[in-house]
Amino acid sequence: MVVMKMKFPFQKRVKLAQGLWLLSWCATVAGAITFTLGCILKTELRRRAEVMDNSDVHVVPNTLMIVGLASLGINIFASKICQDALDAERFPRWKNMLKPYFAVSCFFTVLMLLAVIMSYAMKGSLESSLKVGLKNGIRFYKDTDTPGRCFQKQNIDRLQMEFQCCGNNDFRDWFEVQWISNRYLDFSSKEVKDRIKSNVDGRYLLDGVPFSCCNPSSPRPCIQYQLTNNSAHFNYEYQTEELNLYLRGCREALVSYFMGLMNTIGAGVLSVFLLQGSVLVSLRFLQTAMEAVAGNENTEIETEGYLLEKSVKDTVMEFIEPVMQFFLFKNQVGEGSSEAPADP
Amino acid sequence: MPFMPVKFNLQKRVKLAQGLWMIYWLSVIVGILIFSLGLFFKVELRKRSEMMDNNESHLVPNLLILVGLLAGGVSAFGGKVCHDSLDPVKFAKWKPMLKPYLLLCCGFNVLMLFTALLCFLMQFAVYLTLAEGLKNSIKFYKDTDTPGRCFMKRTLDMTQIEFRCCGNNNFRDWFEVQWISNRYLDMSNDLVKDRVLSNVEGKYLMDSVPFSCCNPGSPRPCIQHHLTNNTAHYDYDHRIEELNIWSRGCREALFAYFSSMMNSIGVLILFTIMLESLDMAGLKYLATALETMEDPENPECESEGFLLEKGVKETFADLFVKMKMLRGGNEVEGGEAAEAT
Numbered sequence: 047m048v049v050m051k052m053k054f055p056f057q058k059r060v061k062l063a064q065g066l067w068l069l070s071w072c073a074t075v076a077g078a079i080t081f082t083l084g085c086i087l088k089t090e091l092r093r094r095a096e097v098m099d100n101s102d103v104h105v106v107p108n109t110l111m112i113v114g115l116a117s118l119g120i121n122i123f124a125s126k127i128c129q130d131a132l133d134a135e136r137f138p139r140w141k142n143m144l145k146p147y148f149a150v151s152c153f154f155t156v157l158m159l160l161a162v163i164m165s166y167a168m169k170g171s172l173e174s175s176l177k178v179g180l181k182n183g184i185r186f187y188k189d190t191d192t193p194g195r196c197f198q199k200q201n202i203d204r205l206q207m208e209f210q211c212c213g214n215n216d217f218r219d220w221f222e223v224q225w226i227s228n229r230y231l232d233f234s235s236k237e238v239k240d241r242i243k244s245n246v247d248g249r250y251l252l253d254g255v256p257f258s259c260c261n262p263s264s265p266r267p268c269i270q271y272q273l274t275n276n277s278a279h280f281n282y283e284y285q286t287e288e289l290n291l292y293l294r295g296c297r298e299a300l301v302s303y304f305m306g307l308m309n310t311i312g313a314g315v316l317s318v319f320l321l322q323g324s325v326l327v328s329l330r331f332l333q334t335a336m337e338a339v340a341g342n343e344n345t346e347i348e349t350e351g352y353l354l355e356k357s358v359k360d361t362v363m364e365f366i367e368p369v370m371q372f373f374l375f376k377n378q379v380g381e382g383s384s385e386a387p388a389d390p
Numbered sequence: 391m392p393f394m395p396v397k398f399n400l401q402k403r404v405k406l407a408q409g410l411w412m413i414y415w416l417s418v419i420v421g422i423l424i425f426s427l428g429l430f431f432k433v434e435l436r437k438r439s440e441m442m443d444n445n446e447s448h449l450v451p452n453l454l455i456l457v458g459l460l461a462g463g464v465s466a467f468g469g470k471v472c473h474d475s476l477d478p479v480k481f482a483k484w485k486p487m488l489k490p491y492l493l494l495c496c497g498f499n500v501l502m503l504f505t506a507l508l509c510f511l512m513q514f515a516v517y518l519t520l521a522e523g524l525k526n527s528i529k530f531y532k533d534t535d536t537p538g539r540c541f542m543k544r545t546l547d548m549t550q551i552e553f554r555c556c557g558n559n560n561f562r563d564w565f566e567v568q569w570i571s572n573r574y575l576d577m578s579n580d581l582v583k584d585r586v587l588s589n590v591e592g593k594y595l596m597d598s599v600p601f602s603c604c605n606p607g608s609p610r611p612c613i614q615h616h617l618t619n620n621t622a623h624y625d626y627d628h629r630i631e632e633l634n635i636w637s638r639g640c641r642e643a644l645f646a647y648f649s650s651m652m653n654s655i656g657v658l659i660l661f662t663i664m665l666e667s668l669d670m671a672g673l674k675y676l677a678t679a680l681e682t683m684e685d686p687e688n689p690e691c692e693s694e695g696f697l698l699e700k701g702v703k704e705t706f707a708d709l710f711v712k713m714k715m716l717r718g719g720n721e722v723e724g725g726e727a728a729e730a731t
Contacts (some may be wrong), residue, residue, distance in 0.1 A: 190609035190610075191609065196609075199609065200606050204606055207551060225611070226611050227609075227610075229610075229625070230610055230623075230625060231624060232624035232625075235624075256611060256612070257604045257612040257614070258604075258606060260602075262543070262544050262547030262551070262602060263544045265534035265535065265571075266534075266574055267570050267600060267601075268600070268601040270601070279574075280576035281573070
């Protein structure tokens with residue numbers, strides 16, 4: 047039972063070949079664009095690598111880059127094939143290559159769809175990675191003299207200013223860590239000694255945040271120290287007043303930024319996937335229509351084109367059978383050889 | 391005797407026409423580039439117009455936009471003429487327009503030279519506007535409740551963060567103005583009263599800077615208040631220590647930014663002038679080569695192309711005589727009018 051049979055008179059074949067040539071060049075450009083989008087995403091993720099704990103989410107841009115390159119190759123090949131398609135002498139030399147070519151193309155097209163699905167599904171992994179990364183970033187903020195962590199302060203400050211956020215969940219995360227290094231604390235001062243004694247770990251905690259949390263849009267000069275002390279500042283009540291810090295947490299800001307980027311890229315790659323799919327379908331029709339012409343003197347006869355020779359199930363079995371046989375054969379040989387020495 | 395003659399056979403003419411067509415399209419792209427750079431410059435000036443007291447001159451970007459559009463149009467026309475040049479029928483309709491077109495190109499080159507000159511010279515005006523504008527911005531930093539100046543604080547903060555600078559000349563400019571609004575000062579406090587009474591104008595001055603002056607690259611949490619008071623901070627000596635605020639002044643930072651932009655645009659315009667001159671020379675050669683064909687019916691005959699029909703001196707002498715004749719014509723008319731009265 048043939049899947050999707052269509053009649054192709056000579057004119058229709060010619061039109062199909064021409065249209066396919068144009069389509070495959072468009073798809074080549076689309077493949078290059080996919081590769082570029084993958085590179086852009088990878089660059090952005092690498093820029094913020096210091097606040098990410100693991101690089102699980104890098105599988106999305108890596109897949110996009112692989113698929114983009116593969117799509118480039120597949121479509122250039124497709125344009126070459128359809129250039130030769132209408133020439134009865136040059137077309138037969140492609141005959142042997144077409145079956146593996148279709149298998150490989152289908153694999154990469156499915157991979158493209160997987161990349162799109164992953165770009166939506168990686169949100170949870172990204173969020174947990176950022177949670178741990180930001181927590182460490184805030185903890186190591188003061189360690190500007192420790193090798194390997196010297197630039198943590200600068201990174202966190204720049205991050206907070208650029209994404210207009212403060213802390214991990216919100217600004218109160220800064221109250222729970224000591225973000226001023228001991229080098230700049232006067233241990234002979236009573237105030238410092240009190241604060242350090244007031245908690246178990248002996249840390250200098252205060253209800254203040256770094257300057258990078260300050261919101262320039264606020265009409266008031268930035269209040270960053272003694273945030274919970276109403277009497278420390280004139281006309282200030284922290285419970286009711288809109289603070290002049292950024293209220294959003296950096297994890298939320300970064301997640302929304304990256305998800306926005308990945309969703310946009312995912313939508314673009316979905317359209318590339320549809321384009322690629324249509325190229326492959328048209329190529330299959332052209333191939334089957336031209337194969338029916340082969341051997342005939344009159345190249346202008348009407349032929350039939352189809353997608354699959356047998357039904358979907360049979361075609362899949364046809365592909366899987368050699369693979370299964372290979373594994374079964376190996377097993378049988380293995381069993382046979384293990385039995386042989388047992389026999390005396 | 392023609393100026394710089396070159397012999398042309400058919401092959402050479404065809405090559406000249408094709409090469410010239412490509413150069414014309416390159417000129418169109420460069421014209422579009424100049425147009426977009428002019429737009430970009432205009433947008434940047436608009437963005438920073440608050441720092442410049444809102445009276446910055448938009449002459450240069452407007453001129454750039456005009457020049458870009460003209461360059462695109464002139465080059466596209468030239469390209470079309472080149473494209474039609476090897477077909478004698480099509481070329482015949484362009485022939486009469488060539489002389490005025492080349493004169494127009496000359497005038498356009500002069501305009502571009504003027505624009506390039508402006509690009510390099512207007513930087514002084516930008517510098518002066520910035521100096522005045524920043525001084526006022528710092529003065530109005532605290533007026534976040536005055537209509538028309540509500541966003542000065544935000545703009546100045548964002549500028550200091552973006553350009554990594556502090557104050558007009560340096561951070562000490564902030565010591566001379568009151569940048570905290572009276573709304574947030576406790577006038578019943580003795581400290582505040584002392585400070586306000588300590589100067590003639592009754593301003594609350596202090597040796598502090600806003601948070602946007604802070605340098606994130608400094609290893610120490612930002613010290614922005616009591617900058618000249620060594621005892622206010624632990625292990626701090628403001629005379630020897632590298633402060634953790636930006637040391638550059640915003641005037642210098644903004645001027646460096648605009649001046650580099652204007653210099654590169656000026657260089658691009660000079661390059662465009664050379665390209666346009668090349669176009670004009672090529673078109674003149676092509677036109678004269680096509681005109682001096684001995685046998686118009688036979689396309690493969692040889693011809694000679696030249697830049698000027700006579701030598702340079704003679705051409706200028708001719709031009710001078712023509713101009714004199716025009717003026718002489720006026721004198722004759724003036725004489726007649728005098729007679730008529």
